Amino acid sequence: MCSLTHLFSCFSPSSLTGKEALTHWPSLGAPGGSGPAKGHMKQCELLQLSRKQKRLCRREPGLAETLRDAIRLGILECQFQFRSERWNCSLEGRPSLLKRGFKETAFLYAVSSAALTHSLARACSAGRMERCTCDDSPGLENRKAWQWGVCGDNLKYSTKFLKKFLGQKRIGKDLRAKVDIHNTNVGIKAVKNGLKTTCKCHGVSGSCAVRTCWKQLSPFHEIGRLLKLRYDDAVKVFSTSNDAVGHSELAGPHRHGHSAKQPFLPRPTDLVYVEDSPSFCRPSKYSLGTAGRTCSREGNCDSMCCGRGYNTQ
């Protein structure tokens, strides 16, 4: 299972303070030219990727930069959404957090895959990636498809690419792997659901006899907000194995009104987790604790300070 953990860990190996993730890379090369091309090779080496991911990264000159963008976008959004919670999405303790199956882990997976999808689609429209749409066949066929007009849209491409990049084809057997994949897909779906269709009329004298519509990404803040809502209603799951078919499914707690025989299946849009979260009040291997943080008096001080009292300024 070489999924998003790799991408996280490239910015949160234990030695990293997390500052690096938020600084800019002015020296980053763009596709084209021999110099920058070598640059992106180096970028790919710097990122902690699996061998397959590295190959994909080397093949696509703009990918390394896009991955960095995505990670930055995901981190910033996560910290924005959790700015007034006990766990503030800090980079400290993230590796240990990612090894567990908390609600927070679920959110991290979802927000990261959402950020990746979003960034990939954006990178496509910024011309940073070379193989975006019309990618089905190489060379002349590609050009023909573009001229004939049968190329797909960026988001379809980025979703497909992401699934390939994360190697989702091979679904892990254990519960954690399944939970992670589920949450990753929740993130991708959140971007897809956030698409807005916009149309422009351009017929005779601008009439609507001819109309062209396109799908437009919503700002990432909206997606972050949606995922935060999903985090609040996350579903705890356990595994049920269906011996007859030979594979197991995620199953949630039984709800009222459901018969006991039918386990409740989490919806594709639900975030799922397997372990109850720690309180994040005191420093632990998951976070620095809430001591020293500022809270707003109207809202969250009691909760954030875990009943230890607070100073007002």
Added chain:
Amino acid sequence: MAGAIIENMSTRKLCIVGGILLVLQVIAFLVGGLIAPSPTTAVPYMSVKCIDVRKNHHKTKWLMPWGPNHCKKLKDFDEAVSRQIEANDIVFAVHIPLPSKEMSPWFQFMLFIMQLDIAFKMDNDLKENAEITLDVSLAYRDDMFDDWEEIAHAIEIRKLKCTFGSPKTVESEGRHYDCDFLPFMEIGSVAHKYYLINIRLPVNDRKGINVGIGEIKDIRLVGIHQNGGFTKVWFAMKTFLTPSILIIMVWYWRRITLMTRAPVLLEKVIFALGISMTFINIPVEWFSIGFDWTWMLLFGDIRQGIFYAMLLSFWIIFCGEHMMDQNERNRLSGYWKQVGPIAVGSFCLFVFDMCERGVQLKNPFYSIWTTEVGTELAMAFIIVAGICLCLYFLFLCFMVFQVFRNISGKQSSLPAMSKARRLHYEGLIFRFKFLMLITLACAAMTVIFFIVSQVTEGHWKWGDMTIQVNSAFFTGIYGMWNLYVFALMFLYAPSHKNYGEDQSNGDLGVNSGEELQLTTTITHVDGPTEVYKLARKEAQE
């Protein structure tokens, strides 16, 4: 107009003609639905923020968003602030198309709309009725290593229409406004392979230029062009339809000139309809593949406008000529009340189109909707045209009603008439009802398909097959009106049984029975004057 082919045709033959036309109609739909891709493509472009490093921007230098000589990029404006880069030094660059693609003349036109990502910030709020000033330039090149050649440069002002969904508090800082998209650019030909757009947002606090427009995070463009595949199918269709209509037109006119009398108004109008259809059909667009003719878009609009005006006039005159009352018409001036609104309406739309697409020939960034006066003017033109259209339809409906009233009046007195006159009226009634039927069918088809293409998504999946609904709509409707004009000229051409034969009822016995199933014509009547004589006679009775 006496004795058209349609009256003399047997039901069987009419059915055969109808069947052939129906098959052609289905083919027209299938060509669009199965062969052609969707008519247009929208490509989103995210502008890249470039830094114009030169001290003074005297000479125009083109900044490339990517590729071998790409510019120095900025990630966001926070970086610009920290690196002390002024707003005037930032250039938003968009290269068309995206990497490893090229534009093609088959795309026919390009139009761009602009979307601004404006973030809310307490200290830099978006003012009411804010206006954004854009310094835009467009360049082209045909080789990756050529220099850029400027096509147009303009300073444009656009009004921002934005709403903010959440309360304007510190909490919601960073959230984006919901802004309407702005018209950006329209070009009527795609003659070059690569295009480059550079946008600057000059800030001048003293003059209040670009002040109070909020915090602009990104500029996105959406480029819309016709798909090459659709263009090819479309051209093929036009190339096929032109000779068909042309041939039937020549045949039709020859029939009319072979007659001893001068052509009547209705015949002339049908011929004019054929001419305007041919005018649309002639595939002059083939030239756009070789030449950089930006006026093609405007020309296409004018051609369509002429055809619509002609079609509407035809309906009115057709109704009028089948009125079966005692007024002698047969002159265009007799229809000034009904044709007048058509002329005024299409003239209004023509002026509007010239103001929009005509000016765009000079300045592709121009849009009439961006200024207050322009919007009012445009709305005035459109409203006047709309009123004219309503007026026209009122007239038309009234005329159709009159015709039906007269028909029912005539039908009650038909048995009492002499045979020749009865046949004449029966012919008139049949011709009118038949045209009424197919016109309504065509109009209904157009409306239904228009609604379907607006409501549904661009394509339907049918197992492995994908049906492009929008393309099918365009080719189908276009084919349908062509067939309509074709059928009109064929069926409403004067019957050859009409001229050169003086024996009226002698035919009855000679010809095979099936030829006479519908009605025969009053053969000795060879012109309108006779009709009116008859009408007057009847009036005396």
